[in-house]
Amino acid sequence: MRNLLIYTGVEWEDKLYRLEPLDGPGRQAWADDKKDGLGLHFPNLPYYLDGEVKLSQSLAILRHLGRKHGLYGETEEEQCRQDMAEQQYVDLMMGMAHATQETKAKYLKETLPPHLELFTKFIGDRSWLVGDRLTYVDFLWYEALDWQLFLDPACFEDFPVVSDFVDRFENLPNIKEYLESDEFQKWPLFGPGTRWGYKKEDMRLRFPEVGEAIIRSTNQKRVKKASSKGTTQRGSRASQAFQASQASQASQAFQASQASQASQASQASQASQASQASQASQASQASQASQASQASQASQKRFRPFTI
Secondary structure, three states, X not given: OHHHHHHHOOOOOOOOOOOOOOOOHHHHHHHHHHHHOOOXXXXXXXXXXXXXXXXXXXXXXXXXXXXXXXXXXXXXXXXXXXXXXXXXXXXXXXXXXXXXXXXHHHHHHHHHXXXXXXXXXXXXXXXXXXXXXXXXXXXXXXXXXXXXXXXXXXXXXXXXXXHHHHHHHHOOOOHHHHHOOOOXXXXXXXXXXXXXXXXXXXXXOOOHHHHXXXXXXXXXXXXXXXXXXXXXXXXXXXXXXXXXXXXXXHHHHHHHHHHHHHHHHHHHHHHHHXXXXXXXXXXXHHHHHHHHHHHHHHHHHHOOXXXX
């Protein structure tokens, strides 16, 4: 959409909403505008306001811009080719929407090549999709093809017609200057709710120097955070170890005290038992001696000799 407006050279205002963080002012600004409606039948991003014309939905906006700026099929044949190219673009983008860094190998091998083969046959020896005249669907397809290069910068090597189309588009008047300027934002491709195409790390395949720098910065932050967390954990563990040591010493002291008391009690018990045993032995001996004495006396009485 931006590319088309820049190509035409018309004056326009680009209003951007920063949707992160989730509780940031940008998201709230869009929530307020969406609630207001902005005069749109279906409030959504992107939207287009031009006097009485108020549109949402990307394809509806591009069709309108194509008609307004002479970038629309004129003959029935051109319009038929235009309509087919638009729908095929949708199929390609739907396939790419499900391609992540984890599933890209299958996408690049099985899904993308058939699309590129069909594109090659469809455009043939034409300069653009409907013929020799640029239309809005060429802007659609350039964007879709350009995004494939983020998954694999070499994905067009076997499709020179596709590669030539991309090069031809990038050298259009106004487009070339824009793509080489600081105003051009190559990233992100999608919004923050997507699985791929928003995080800066996903840029590393097409722009290794940018992606690797971002990854290094991210990793350094993670290491620093993990180091800080590790220090806290080590301090906590040391405290726990000290507490455990104190508890262990206290437990050992308590057990030693109990053992000492038990030992003293045991010794006292043994002494008491020994004393009782000694007394019992003495009593027994005394009793036996007494009984022996009595027995002896009785025996003497029984066996006392008679005297005349």
